[in-house]
Amino acid sequence: MAAEKLSVVKAINASLRTALENDPKVLVMGEDVGKLGGVFRVTEGLQKDFGEDRVIDTPLAESGIVGTAIGLALRGYRPVVEIQFDGFVFPAYDQIVTQLAKMHARALGKIKLPVVIRIPYGGAIGAVEHHSESPEALFAHVAGLKVVSPSNASDAYWMLQQAIQSDDPVIYFEPKRRYHDKSELDRSAIPAPLHAARTVRRGTDLTLVAYGPMVKTCLEAAAAAEEEGKSLEVLDLRSMSPVDFDAIQASVERTGRLVVVHEAPVFLGTGAEIAARITERCFYHLEAPVLRVGGYHAPYPPSRLEDEYLPGLDRVLDAVDRALAY
Amino acid sequence: MTVDSTAARKPRRGSSKRAGAKTRAAAPGEPELVQLLTPEGERVEHPDYSIDLTADELRGLYRDMVLTRRFDAEATTLQRQGELGLWASLLGQEAAQIGSGRATRADDYVFPTYREHGVAWCRGVDPTNLLGMFRGVNHGGWDPNENNFHLYTIVIGSQALHATGYAMGVAKDGADSAVIAYFGDGASSQGDVAEAFTFSAVYNAPVVFFCQNNQWAISEPTERQTRVPLYQRAQGYGFPGVRVDGNDVLAVLAVTKAALERARTGQGPMLIEAFTYRMGAHTTSDDPTKYRRDEERERWEAKDPILRLRTYLDREGLADEEFFAALETEADALAKRVRDAVRTMPDPDNMAIFENIYADGHALVDEERAQFAAYQASFAEESN
Numbered sequence: 001m002a003a004e005k006l007s008v009v010k011a012i013n014a015s016l017r018t019a020l021e022n023d024p025k026v027l028v029m030g031e032d033v034g035k036l037g038g039v040f041r042v043t044e045g046l047q048k049d050f051g052e053d054r055v056i057d058t059p060l061a062e063s064g065i066v067g068t069a070i071g072l073a074l075r076g077y078r079p080v081v082e083i084q085f086d087g088f089v090f091p092a093y094d095q096i097v098t099q100l101a102k103m104h105a106r107a108l109g110k111i112k113l114p115v116v117i118r119i120p121y122g123g124a125i126g127a128v129e130h131h132s133e134s135p136e137a138l139f140a141h142v143a144g145l146k147v148v149s150p151s152n153a154s155d156a157y158w159m160l161q162q163a164i165q166s167d168d169p170v171i172y173f174e175p176k177r178r179y180h181d182k183s184e185l186d187r188s189a190i191p192a193p194l195h196a197a198r199t200v201r202r203g204t205d206l207t208l209v210a211y212g213p214m215v216k217t218c219l220e221a222a223a224a225a226e227e228e229g230k231s232l233e234v235l236d237l238r239s240m241s242p243v244d245f246d247a248i249q250a251s252v253e254r255t256g257r258l259v260v261v262h263e264a265p266v267f268l269g270t271g272a273e274i275a276a277r278i279t280e281r282c283f284y285h286l287e288a289p290v291l292r293v294g295g296y297h298a299p300y301p302p303s304r305l306e307d308e309y310l311p312g313l314d315r316v317l318d319a320v321d322r323a324l325a326y
Numbered sequence: 327m328t329v330d331s332t333a334a335r336k337p338r339r340g341s342s343k344r345a346g347a348k349t350r351a352a353a354p355g356e357p358e359l360v361q362l363l364t365p366e367g368e369r370v371e372h373p374d375y376s377i378d379l380t381a382d383e384l385r386g387l388y389r390d391m392v393l394t395r396r397f398d399a400e401a402t403t404l405q406r407q408g409e410l411g412l413w414a415s416l417l418g419q420e421a422a423q424i425g426s427g428r429a430t431r432a433d434d435y436v437f438p439t440y441r442e443h444g445v446a447w448c449r450g451v452d453p454t455n456l457l458g459m460f461r462g463v464n465h466g467g468w469d470p471n472e473n474n475f476h477l478y479t480i481v482i483g484s485q486a487l488h489a490t491g492y493a494m495g496v497a498k499d500g501a502d503s504a505v506i507a508y509f510g511d512g513a514s515s516q517g518d519v520a521e522a523f524t525f526s527a528v529y530n531a532p533v534v535f536f537c538q539n540n541q542w543a544i545s546e547p548t549e550r551q552t553r554v555p556l557y558q559r560a561q562g563y564g565f566p567g568v569r570v571d572g573n574d575v576l577a578v579l580a581v582t583k584a585a586l587e588r589a590r591t592g593q594g595p596m597l598i599e600a601f602t603y604r605m606g607a608h609t610t611s612d613d614p615t616k617y618r619r620d621e622e623r624e625r626w627e628a629k630d631p632i633l634r635l636r637t638y639l640d641r642e643g644l645a646d647e648e649f650f651a652a653l654e655t656e657a658d659a660l661a662k663r664v665r666d667a668v669r670t671m672p673d674p675d676n677m678a679i680f681e682n683i684y685a686d687g688h689a690l691v692d693e694e695r696a697q698f699a700a701y702q703a704s705f706a707e708e709s710n
Contacts, residue, residue, distance in 0.1 A: 053498060059528055064487055064521030071491020074470070075499070095518070098481050099488070102465070106477050109682035110469040143683050143691070167685035195689065242689040 003186040009179045011153035012042050012118075015160040016080065020050045026164060027072060029056040030065060030082030030118075039084055040120060040179055062092035069115050070100055078114045080164060086121040086173075087130025087300075093138070100169045101144030112167040116160070120176040121149075122213045122263050123310055126303045133300050134264035139171045140241040140273075147241040148194060149173035151215035153183040155238060158191035166194070175213035195239040197247035203233035206257035206323055209248055209274060211237040214261045214311065221316040232320065240270050248274060249281045256287035257323045261311050266294040288326035291319045357555065359569040359601050362576040365629040367637025369576075377580040381644040387428065387575050388639060389653055391420040391632045394444040396657035397453045400664050401443075401460070405610040409668050410460045414441045418573070418605030421631030422538045424448060425578025426506065426600070429586055433474065433503040435496075437489035440478040441538075442508050449475040453660070454667035463674050483509055483516030486535065490522045493531035493589070504589035505533040506582070512543025514559065515551045523563040523595070532589035534582065535560075535597045538572060540604035545617040557599035565595045572602030573631040603629070676702060 006014070019026045028043055028050075034057035037044030047055035058065045062083060069079035083089045089096075096117065103113050123132030140147045146168050150156040156174070163170035192198060200215060201222050210218040215236045222232035233251055237243065252258050258278055260271035271292035278290055293311040301309045360375050379387075398416050405413040416423060419441070427448025430436060438445055446456055450473045458464040459478065466477035479485040489507030496503050513519050514537060526533050539556055541548055548556070560567030570581045578600055585596040603626035607614050639645040680695040 059521070059524050061521040061524060063518055064490075064525050067484065067487025067518060067521065068491030068494060068525050071488040071493070072495045073491075074476070074488065075492045075495030077495050077498070091517075094481070095484065095487065099479075099484050103477070104685055105682045106465040106467075107470060107682075108464060108467050109685070111471065112685045146684070146688070168688075244689075 003184040005182050005184055006153050007180045007182050008150070008153050008156045008175070009040060009042055011157040011185055012160055012174065013044060013046070014185075015157040016043060016046060017049075018161065019080070019164045020046065020054060023078060023164075025076060025078045027054050027056060027077050027079045028082070029058050029069060029079055031058055031060055031084050033057060033082050038082060040176065042118075042120075042174075043082065062088055062090075063095050066092040066095040066100065066115075066117065070095065070103070070113065073113050073115050074111060078116075078164060080116045080118060083117060083119045085131045086119055086133040086135055089117075089119055089135065092117075096139070096145070096169070096171075097142050101142045104168070105144060113169050114164075114167050115169045116163045116166075116172055117169070118160075118172045118174060120179075121173045122175055122177055123300060123303075123306050124177040124213070126306075128303070129300070132303070132306065134173075134262065134295065136171070136173055136240050136262075137264055137269045140270065144169065145241060146170045146195070146239070147173070148239045149175060149212035150238065151175060151178065151210075151212055151236050152181065154185045154189075155236075157185050157187070158189075159194055159238065162191065162194040173212055177213050178216060181216070195242050195244060197238055197244035198236045199233065199247070199251065200236045201232065201234040203231040203255065205231045205255060206259065206320055207233045207235060207248070207251040207255045208259050208261060208316065208320070209235045209237055209271075210261040211240065211270075212262075214263060217311065217313060218261055218316060221313050221320065224313060225317060225320060230320065230324065237270075243270070243274065243277075245274075245277050245281065248278055252278055252282050253285045256285055257326075258286070258290045259293060259316070259319045259323055260290065261293045261316055261319075262295075263310055264295055265297055266292040267297045269294055288323040291323050293319045357569060357601060359571045360577045360581055361571040361574050362580060363574045363634055363638055365573070365634050367634045367641060369638060372577070372580075375577065375580040375584060377576050377583075379576070384635070384639060385645050385649060387424055387579070388632070388635050388645070389656075390424040390428065390444070390447060391575065391635070392653055393657055393660055394420050394424060394447050395632060396661055397447070397664055398443055400661040401457060402606070402610060404457075404665065404668050405460070410457060410610075411462050412460050412609050412611060414460075414609045415606040416441050416443050418603045418626065418631070419538055419540055420444055421575035421635075422572035422578055422600040422602045425575040426536050426582040426598070429579050429582035430506060431503070431586070433501070434586065435474040435476070435489070435492055435503065435505045437476045437485040437492070437505065437507045438478055439482075439485070439508050439510060439513070440480050441510075442478070445508065446475055449473040451475050453664055454671075457664070457668050458671065461668060461671055463671055483513035483519040483522075485509070486513070486516075486519045486522035487525070489533050490526045490529075490531050493526065493533035493595075494529050496532055497529070502590045503532070504586040505531075506536055506586065507533060508536050508538065510537065510543065511539040511541065511548045511551050511556060512546065513537075514556050523559070523565075523597075526595040527563045527565055530592070530594040532592070533595045534585040534589055535595060536582065537597065537599045538602055539599050540572075540602050542604050542608070542614075542618065544608040544612060545614075555599070557597055560597035565597065567597035567599065569599045569601055572600030573626075573629045573634070575631060575635060602631075
């Protein structure tokens, strides 16, 4: 089958459709996912084709959505839950952290919880409060959960397939500002393992690690740096739990420098963990401290300020310059 | 006292109306509730709920309650002796748990709190399995699907949503099983319970909410949780609620059977408030003398669930001394078996910390497991 070019939204839609077709136990549930097709139209047309029994409009209660998804999983279903926006996940945080993440271990492995929680995340869309957050570290910190984020249409399709097939709970963060970016999807390809990082640009002077919406930003930064004679390698991390430290280590052992970029606040974030681990693993390869670029220890600002808050090309290049100056 | 008595009405089985049977009105100041056996052991009838049990079945319920109480007392003792870290006693709630537990069918599914030792007994869960988490060797550990009895849930009210989701799945499967969610008066304040009511109502899920109102959420009386009788909450969600005498095993059995049957036949959820009393402390770490008076406990002692059935069995000549003596022997044997099992329960292997965190594995867990194993092994090398 030839590769097709489509948006991240369409790729996720296609992936959900494939999953619904392949496995009668797969359910899609969330607020407005049915008739409306979701506020971002990610689930458009699915209820029409698979019925209200499998594409379920839920009451407006996030804890209830995840809590009932757990019950459905215990009954043998594979619910794919949509949380409408990043900042709305917290009413469900207790069910995710206290129940979903721990139940397999509490039953000494005798039950499985194949629940996928899709969360559109991140900023730069000019939204009101609670619609632009990046809470991935709050989930990656919890044993029992897996946390991933695609950066493009092909990964959006395949990583969701893999997340649904996983017998573990997976938090699947969708880069909402990249929803309408188009890229090639080859449905006959053999996808990379769900939790493997991918080198998306080769370079020799410094490694940029990013995931989700920041991959594109980092690729743009690398292109700009090239004009200044700097060769940056870009790694798309894809998975925040587990993290593919081997891939980062291999890259840093070549380049000697590492900058981690994410929209989420840097304090105790994914970048902090990567900095600590990579410092441990390749202390003698590092030519500079691992630097982080990300959000500040501040509430996500009003949208008129978000361009200043979010890491952009210039802030990434500033960190690159600082790392190269050592 | 049913909010919607039409919907809640139980299909009549046989000729359960006994000639000359009394119906009992609530005394002034007492809550109205479904009762079939008075605290004095007198059999009464109720217009909406009836039951007709053989002598054998009645003795069976009595046996369940006696054995459960004995097991529970043994667990409390084991905690006092340091064999368990904690125990949450069900003392006083035997009728609520045995009556509802015996109403379930094998294919029904039960979502308990952490105090449903009597329900676990009815489901066939070995009592010693319940003690692992209280001893600290696991966080539950039994296979929920073996007896359709989910793991104990400690965070208050969370399991109401799991039960509702499970029931939604039952309905999708076209099965005629029912699901029952246990929780208490304190949990009725939790958002998850409210959301479970909403979800179950709008999806017409085959789930029964069984609230044991034991009057106390640790130190807080029910008045701190609600301004209306708890069973009336159901009305606002669009399904029936009923208050049953939680110390009357016959009434609890009749009402729960009716509610489960209602769920099985596609009539949706129902809330049962079993009006009972926590005779003991919240757990072995609690001291109820700080917040409640002995007189209250004494009033409830007069309504003891086991005593009233004993009175009834004696009066009607449904059990003889031989039965009671044999039961005492059986209870002693159960207590001894539990005691022996707890005392010989091995601590888990150190490596259990890293087991069953993920079904499909996780690189970080693998890495930390290997580090931990190497660290542990380093001591073995030193001692060599």
